[in-house]
Amino acid sequence: MILLTGANGQLGREFQKLFKRKGVRYIGLGREELDITDMDAVKNFLKEKNIDYIINCAAYNDVDKAEGEQKKCFALNCYAPENMALESKKIGTVFVTYSTDFVFDGLKNEPYTESDLPNPLNAYACSKSEGESRVLAAYDRSFVIRTSWVFGMGNDNFVKRVIKWSKNSEKLNIVDDQVSAPTYSKDLAEYSWKLINTERFGLYHLSNSGAASKYDVAKYVLEKIEWKGRLVRAKTAEFGLPAKRSPYSKLSSEKAEKVIGEKMPHWKNGIDRFFEEMEEGNF
Numbered sequence: 001m002i003l004l005t006g007a008n009g010q011l012g013r014e015f016q017k018l019f020k021r022k023g024v025r026y027i028g029l030g031r032e033e034l035d036i037t038d039m040d041a042v043k044n045f046l047k048e049k050n051i052d053y054i055i056n057c058a059a060y061n062d063v064d065k066a067e068g069e070q071k072k073c074f075a076l077n078c079y080a081p082e083n084m085a086l087e088s089k090k091i092g093t094v095f096v097t098y099s100t101d102f103v104f105d106g107l108k109n110e111p112y113t114e115s116d117l118p119n120p121l122n123a124y125a126c127s128k129s130e131g132e133s134r135v136l137a138a139y140d141r142s143f144v145i146r147t148s149w150v151f152g153m154g155n156d157n158f159v160k161r162v163i164k165w166s167k168n169s170e171k172l173n174i175v176d177d178q179v180s181a182p183t184y185s186k187d188l189a190e191y192s193w194k195l196i197n198t199e200r201f202g203l204y205h206l207s208n209s210g211a212a213s214k215y216d217v218a219k220y221v222l223e224k225i226e227w228k229g230r231l232v233r234a235k236t237a238e239f240g241l242p243a244k245r246s247p248y249s250k251l252s253s254e255k256a257e258k259v260i261g262e263k264m265p266h267w268k269n270g271i272d273r274f275f276e277e278m279e280e281g282n283f
Ligand SMILES: NC(=O)c1ccc[n+]([C@@H]2O[C@H](COP(=O)([O-])OP(=O)(O)OC[C@H]3O[C@@H](n4cnc5c(N)ncnc54)[C@H](OP(=O)(O)O)[C@@H]3O)[C@@H](O)[C@H]2O)c1
Pocket: 005, 006, 007, 008, 009, 010, 011, 012, 030, 031, 034, 035, 036, 037, 056, 057, 058, 059, 060, 061, 076, 097, 098, 099, 100, 101, 146, 147, 148, 149, 150, 151, 154, 155
């Protein structure tokens, strides 16, 4: 039996769909049903059920808000996963959790591998980086999977925001000095599940292949919807956001691809399939 925490987020929903398709038994719990920062609730839940895998999809993801809410952000992204890893160790359950490309400072200018050293630039990234280390130190049957710019059904994301902005504007300014790769939550769930089944525990990168700036992603999306407005290149500094951003955080998924024996699809292919999914009415 699998326990999915944060089950109503983008990735959580995708895992639920995947497990339904595959007939895999799981219990999916949202924040209201299981708050992962409430360790007594997590312990009590695990005591009552026979869980073989915990897949933690819960996270604090608001990068700018995190600057002023560091305590909350660390509780969710760092201490809760560490505690869940320790609890998993006690009962022999495999533990899976997610991290971010933002742990890197962007100075490398070529895809980051798992052996590159993190140097987080903001509070959100610090909470994730510290959480990764604690989980990996706590339990050797853990997977920590870094990903980037997740989009899919469920929650808000950059692809959906571009579509929304295009409806109310004739001109959009989008930054071209943040480069990574958008990752379709469907691919992330499917390839994570393949990876988890190998039981080759440890730290991995999983993002759709190809690198893109936010501008490139917006351009691709806006062309698909045949938007007639004007897309303008902008710079991160123009927006004066509270959290510092990494200029380049493309992840290399090579390690995971070798273990799984399959390549991650290209981000454009992911967006194409996301559009098909939206057209099917699952938005
Ligand atoms: N989204 C991205 O661009 C991105 C990029 C890099 C890495 N990641 C990582 O990838 C993983 C999946 O991300 P995602 O996009 O699926 O995130 P998401 O859509 O924001 O989902 C996170 C879920 O966690 C739930 N949650 C919040 N606090 C909780 C708590 N105390 N206990 C239990 N659940 C709680 C949220 O519920 P509420 O909605 O009720 O708050 C939400 O359903 C996360 O670890 C994330 O940090 C995401």
